[in-house]
Amino acid sequence: MANAKQEALELVFKQPTFVSKVFSQKTILNTISVVSVFVVWALLVHFQVYRFSLLPSPAEVLEWGREWVTTKVFWIDTGMTTARVLVGVTAAYVIGIPLGLMIGWKKVFSDLSFPMLEILRPIPAPAYLPIAILLLPWQEASVAFIPFIDALFPVLLNTIIGVKLIDRDYFRAAQCLGSSPRQIFWHVVLPGALPSISSGCAIGMGIGWMGAVVGEMITGKWGLGYRIWESYILLRYPLIIDGMIAIGILGFASSKLIRYLTIRLVPWRKAITESLDESITK
Numbered sequence: 001m002a003n004a005k006q007e008a009l010e011l012v013f014k015q016p017t018f019v020s021k022v023f024s025q026k027t028i029l030n031t032i033s034v035v036s037v038f039v040v041w042a043l044l045v046h047f048q049v050y051r052f053s054l055l056p057s058p059a060e061v062l063e064w065g066r067e068w069v070t071t072k073v074f075w076i077d078t079g080m081t082t083a084r085v086l087v088g089v090t091a092a093y094v095i096g097i098p099l100g101l102m103i104g105w106k107k108v109f110s111d112l113s114f115p116m117l118e119i120l121r122p123i124p125a126p127a128y129l130p131i132a133i134l135l136l137p138w139q140e141a142s143v144a145f146i147p148f149i150d151a152l153f154p155v156l157l158n159t160i161i162g163v164k165l166i167d168r169d170y171f172r173a174a175q176c177l178g179s180s181p182r183q184i185f186w187h188v189v190l191p192g193a194l195p196s197i198s199s200g201c202a203i204g205m206g207i208g209w210m211g212a213v214v215g216e217m218i219t220g221k222w223g224l225g226y227r228i229w230e231s232y233i234l235l236r237y238p239l240i241i242d243g244m245i246a247i248g249i250l251g252f253a254s255s256k257l258i259r260y261l262t263i264r265l266v267p268w269r270k271a272i273t274e275s276l277d278e279s280i281t282k
Helices: 002-014 018-022 025-046 058-068 072-105 107-120 125-135 139-164 168-176 181-219 224-233 237-265 267-281
Strands: none
Touching (some): 072 139, 072 181, 072 224, 107 139, 125 139, 125 181, 224 237
16 A cells, blocks of 8 residues: 555656646757747847848847737737648648548559649649639638648648558458457558558648748738738738748647647557657657
């Protein structure tokens, strides 16, 4: 009984606390990297190195940003861009994951669809915008189509690779035990491909933000991308960088959310990721 209590206490004290997380080596190094970028940026602008004299200083950007976030325009722009990203990327998940599972699992689907997908994949997403405007009368749909295309192929290809990497012995074992195709799909194909699917979803989310900004610059009326382009035309250079920072923060937050959901859905992936991180840092 005493040993059990001692083990329980050791387990509790081994759990990372909030303070230990805040002052961990990883957090400190991450903070140093971010601060270093701003310090170098400030020095380049201050000493007018090359053409950095044309850029605003971090202090100017901070001042403009502080005023911008208090306006209704900022929150409308942020909400519009976020909504477009979520609509486009979610559509990419809904289409790309099932299609990738079928292409990776069934050779017939692979032979029918994979060659055409390989032809479409190198085409940059903005090239689809004129077609999207012609086919989709609603302007919001045409803008959301760009993050959809950008996110679709990373999700699709990662899903296909995830299925292809599943050990064939699992399929043979399931068939020997009398599993139906439906049971094989739910108990072999989908769980086996989940780690790759989660990676594709994270990549797709990041690229989706890029696509939304490009679409807003070309045809948007609201959104962070539109505001960045408008600021360039009106020579509001600090607001350009403020828009870029806002997009970066939103993209970072969405990636963190995908990572959190990945750990919940694929708990064994966390152990793999941590072991890889340790091997890289050694």
